[in-house]
Amino acid sequence: MRERWFGATGRRVPEIALEGILDVTGALVLDKLDIETLRQAHAEGRPVVIRAASAAEVKAALARPEVAAALVTDPALLELDLTELTYG
Numbered sequence: 001m002r003e004r005w006f007g008a009t010g011r012r013v014p015e016i017a018l019e020g021i022l023d024v025t026g027a028l029v030l031d032k033l034d035i036e037t038l039r040q041a042h043a044e045g046r047p048v049v050i051r052a053a054s055a056a057e058v059k060a061a062l063a064r065p066e067v068a069a070a071l072v073t074d075p076a077l078l079e080l081d082l083t084e085l086t087y088g
Contacts, residue, residue, distance in 0.1 A: 002082075006068045008045030015062055016078055019071040024049050027068065033060060042066035052077070059085050 003012040006027070013022060027047040030037065041048045042065075050061035052070040058077055061070040063086075072078065 004068050007041075007047030009047060013069050015068075015082075016058060016070050016072060016080065018075060018078065019051065019073050022049070022069060022071065024071075029071070033064065035064075038064055038066040055080055055085060058082075 002015045004015045005011075006013045009026070024047070027049050028037070028041045029049050029051070031051050033050060038048055047068045048066050049069045049071050050057075050067055052058040052061050052072055053074070055077065058070045058072065058080055059082065061067050062082060070077075
């Protein structure tokens, strides 16, 4: 399982997590990518998580370095091979 930094908290979290399992207290939770909001939260050290419903949405969210995790509701998305998705 790959992990990412959870903002400036010093905590590492799974890059893809089931919604409701990951403690996102204090994080900015977005339903879609909003670059300006991501940048502002990142500058403040605030963790950012994005809800994603498809492999393409997970890939887009995790392509942004400001994003700590992609939250999914489909357990199958936990098994995504992001290297394969990105580089083929």
